[in-house]
Amino acid sequence: MKSRNKALKEHLAELRARAITAKTPADIDKATEAITSFSKQQKYQFNHTFAIMALAFAGLMAILSYWSQMDLTYEDRMWLRVAAGVSAIGAIAVIWMRYSTVKKAGDLLYVRAVAIQAGIVRDYEYNGKEYWRQLKALFPLFKCGDEGQSITKRYLGGVDTTPFTLFEFKYVDVSTSTSTDSNGTTRTTESKTTKYKYGVLVQFTDFNYLSLNTKRFQARWDSASRAFNKLFKVRALTEMHAAKFFEPKVVLEFTDKFNFVKSLDVTGDSVACIELPKQVFPSEVRKPKLQETTRYLEGIDKPASIPILELTKELVQFINQNK
Known part of the structure; x- marks a missing residue:
């Protein structure tokens, strides 16, 4: 008969595999169904007896x-404290890693359910470094x-076609800073900060003549709307191209509905x-806890939507209708 911990580990591995391959x-x-069946046998908690x-x-x-009554030398007491620490x-590390393993498996599956509902599929068939090099050649x-x-x-x-x-x-x-102590010794310290950017790459047709908050084109264009001009710096192939696209209704939509866009850049293609x-x-998105199985199953049955992504889809449709 499998131990409680071994059974849970195998089940979590199954959930991770299902999450990765789910489409x-x-x-x-x-x-x-696998979660429902497993939860009838045991909870999503490891047995921490030995850790406790x-x-x-x-x-x-x-x-x-x-304890002063213990006949121990100072060195012995220090070794005891080190061993205790x-x-x-x-x-504590074992307990935390086990808890994290359960959480990550549940989160991975729930995120996949959210993505599927949103109409997007996780892609693993690419080289992240090489793909970045390709995009770097196209976009600043x-x-x-x-x-x-x-x-x-x-x-x-995709949106429509x-x-x-x-x-x-x-x-x-990577940034470096130098400091000099009272003895005149100079030290250089290096610090690294990891950052992220997010967005979508969209294959339009006949939409290659303007940008927002980037400097691909030389011609600048300002709207009559101050609110729009604060949000977006428009550059285009010509001012006429910008004026033709940004009709009053388009300016209003970008100001009120699509103001979450940080930048928009296009290539000649x-x-x-x-x-x-x-x-x-x-x-x-906010994720339910797999440990709270009933709530988790209710949540994954109706996964959360991604409002910004849905608005981005509307933006793609809007551009297609007005380009």
């Missing part, structure tokens, strides 16, 4: 190291960072890169 609501249903015993033993060693940290958005540049996640989707790719771009900024807030990603 349809039916695939999610099969995963929820290690914590108790660490506490005992700590007490003994301070190592045992306690190890036990990807020309940042000192190291670690890569497209770490991407989803494929217009395909798009949802991306997460990671890069690392009508491939657009639209930078968006990170909330456009499925992983940013």
